[in-house]
Amino acid sequence: MSNTINKKIELSLLESKDGSHTLLRHDISETYHSHNGAIQESLWVFIDKGLNYLKQQNYDTIKILEVGFGTGLNAILAYEFAQQNKIKIEYITLEPFPIPLEIAQKLNYIDFLQEDTKAIFSNLHQVDWEEMYQLSPYFSIQKVESTLENYQMDENYFDCTFYDAFAPSKQAEVWQLSNLQKVFDFTRKNGILVTYCAQGQFKRDLKTASWKVEKLDGAPPKREMVRAIKS
Structure with a gap:
């Protein structure tokens, strides 16, 4: 297993208010997660x-597309969810700018994980890009070094998209209507897109792309987030 060749982006390690790490990406002055x-x-x-929403809809297998692998935080928490709930997850994650392995190894997420999950976090960052890896009977992952604009997949494939790119003000191209339409086409009927973002134009574009938009309470202290459904 080897880490991919990394494009040079200046990053700093920061601690967020719950004690868990995030990274500051200096070229766009933006952190990977909420402060x-x-x-x-x-x-x-x-x-x-x-994922809990889909569990409540009685899904026993979930195919996930993640837009923005970043630090691997969503992936390791999805792994833990799969193990705890015995739900099979296929996790395909896109990241055009992988973080260096030496920075990933400094992240303190293992301090917050179940004991039998801790070793998996390092594996997430060390498995080869572009290959599908089975990390447990319930969780497989493929990391793809690509933008969403360049990624291709069968229509009606995914049950859930984690839309976790940097904010529209920092990475406007990721949030463009054509990408939201693309993800809609990738998604199975009744599948969902979830994101921290609740920007007005983004919600209007989701509706234009035929998503049903639900406004939910955001992670405190954020007022709002979005779940969109392909109904």
Whole structure:
């Protein structure tokens, strides 16, 4: 297993308010997670409003597309969810700018994980890009070094998209209507998209792309987040 060749982006390690790490990306002056709590936000937005929602709809297998692998936080929490709930997850994650392994190894997420999950976090960052890896009977992952704009997949494939790119003000191209339409086409009927973002134009574009938009309470102290459904 080897880490991919990394494009040079200056990063700094920061501690968020719940004690878990995030990274500051200097070229766009943006952090990878909420200052109010990296793990808190990920659990609230992606695990609870995404995976728990599908669990309540009686899904026993879930195919996930993640837009923005970043630090691997959503992936390791999805792994833990799969193990605890005995739900099979296939996790395909896109990341055009992988973080260096030496920075990933400094992240303190293992301090917050179940004992039998801790070793898996290192594996997430060391498995080869582009290959599908089975990390447990309930969890497989494929990391793809690509933008969403360049990624191709069969229509009606995914049950859930974690839309976790940097904010529209920092990475406007990721949030463009054509990408939201693309993800809609990738998604199975009754599948969902979840994101921390609740920007007005984004919600209007989701509706234009035929998503049904639900406004939910955001991870505290954020007022709002979005879950969109392909109904």
